[in-house]
Amino acid sequence: MKKILGWLHLWLGIVSGIVVLIVALTGSLLVFEEELEHTFHSSFFYVEAPANTTRLPLDQLLANVQGQYPGYKSGTMEIEPEPDRSIVYLLQKGKGKDKANQLYVAINPYTGKIIEALPANKRFFTIVLQLHRYLCMGETGKIITGISCSIFVILIITGLVLWWPKRNARKQRLSVKWNASFKRLNWDLHAVFGFYIHLVLLAISLTGLVWSYKWVNGLLFYAFNGSSKPEKVTAPKSQAVKNTGIAYFEQIYNTTNERLPYRGPVTIRFEGDTVAIAASKYNMAASTSNTYDFLYFQAGTAKLVKERLHKNESAGMKARRMVYPIHTGSIYGWPTKIIALISSLVAASLPVTGLLIYLGRKKKKPVKKAKKAVIPGVGTTSAPLHTVSAKL
Template sequence: MKNKTSKNIYPWIVKWHFIGGIISAPIVILLALTGLIYLFKDKYEAPQKAALAHIEQKTENKMSFQQQWQLAKKEWKKVPSGMIVPQSANEATEFISGKFSHKSHLYIDPFSQKVKGIININETDMFKVRKLHGELLLGSYGTKVVELVASWMVVLIITGLYLFWPRSGGIKAFFRVRINQSKRILFRDLHALLGFWFSLLLLIVLAGGLPWTDVFGKSYQWVQKVTNSGYPKAWEGKAIKSTPVGEPLTLDEIVMKAKAMNLDGTTIIELPEGPTSVYSVYNETTNLSAMEKIHLDQYSGEVLKKNTWADIGLMMKSRQWVMAFHQGEFGLWNWLLMIFIATGLLLLSITAIATYFFRKKTGSLSVPKIPKNLSPSMALVIAIVALGVILPLFGLSVLLIFIIDKFRSKQGVA
């Protein structure tokens, strides 16, 4: 019974692994290259940021944070939504406006009382690399293409592990590359071994990328919302209100309170939008368990609500971790590991393409054939349906390929 099931599944997995690999490989190479480049974002942008952030400390005519806030509102076409608390006296004050790709940073020298410069995220070189990595510069359509390829990569890893797993040869099969045989076998072995040893790391990296996608990402957010496993409702602070009594505290007073909190990493103050809004103090840190967000009444300075990592739901915690890992944010070890993974993925894709062309016959796509009397097992059908539900674009693509394949078979196309 075991052999019958194996024979029933194997040809189908070979075929679909082959089809998915050939479709995905060129785009995977692009994603690996752009991802590799983007890992150097901080190093590439460091000189520009350092030039704007550094100031010469003087002893007179230093603007208060409140005055700098007013200057930012006057000199900036955008509305300041936050301020990064300077960590030294030689550091310019950095105001923030917008979120994600619309985020901008304005730097003020409190001694010269002037704006030193502005960085608009969507005008930087690395933003273009990220857009190419995330959506192929094709907007929402490109995002779905990347999601489709990422979904197929998950399937390729799973099916690749099944196909690679040695049926004989013992532990040596996990390290063996047959260099004395044909080039097709050489590249096939390199591809199989790279796929096996990188499989777990690649799945983690894919888990970090998929939450950014359109279809899977929105589905993930929906489940997160329904299960109440995201940020607590109070995290954003929009429903929390200040009580207008007397004069609001100055930004300088809020900065003092924020510094006294001794938050890990970079401390950021979200600025109130109106008379009943609150000041919100939070930190950006690679030590995710140290994340905090504190909402302060802008008149009394009273803590109205405080949330920590413990208040964040499991799905959001998982998402935060894999996304940070995906971007190499956990320190040097993570950064070097991501360079290693991106390089491995690049080689994995190149060896896949080489294997195909050494295998391909002239005038044919050389897609592996399945015996006509062989039908897919129920286990395989259930697995494909399950993956199609989890990864919707994969499911739709399988349906489309299946229809095309049936049409080609009727036409007698190889």
């Protein structure tokens, strides 16, 4: 059985190796996407907060942005709780989710001046995410990454079986022999490191399948809700009221913070005159990440139409919301992010070390059988033993 699993592990690894390498390396970057982007592009996200100066109304800021980019009608605005943060808009031109039709705009909330506008398809982490999910090949790339992710799950399981030691070899399988030959060291890096992070990689791979296949997403809801029909967070229908003279975006923001008094950024999504404006707030005080509450308002009046609170969500939706933080390692903040980063880097090394193991075996010279010594009289005659001894 181990020979069969070894053959399967080898050839599945060769088939999926390059994709696993790309997905793992891009995944390691995405673990700290926010921190890296805020460090290397800080001017986009941070402003100088003047003393004793209040922020301009959100409606005025949105009017400034839309005046500069009239072709973009819908989008989102994200308002951080810290006073030294810019307000970031993601504007959408036309329908669909084509990144070429999206624009990130950062604006100074105190002066109303646009800091920078960046096409979504040219943003560094947008490209990294496209490479991670689609290999920058659209739906074809999604199929390839989905198959490779499925293969990687099999590789983790077969790798664990192949690693499993006998009693007298446990110590060898649990530690890296750093002073060994290159071939032995490479094997240890592949097998020992792979063992220590196999549970993390299994969790990352299985959650990745939720995005790859609708049936996996349905299976998740079936396990927790008893129905395979996935739930979606969508804004309810609501007809906008025109020319009310109300600064309703500012009012929506204030009402959201009043009804959801915990600390966290607020994202306001505006999609059109027939759909309610959605205000979501990220709960920074929650025990796990990706915990949001949603409020929906009528455009023009800021009248609350509907609320969707995390505590009232179904078990299936709560489980679905856990998929993203488990996959990215953000579930418990920095400690799990560091674990996810290390695991991603080790995962990226596995195709390399595995290939070196394979090449090392191919180059291995077959062991020549030792020639048997031919003793005169032995095996060729029926001479008695004392005669043979005398001849020796």
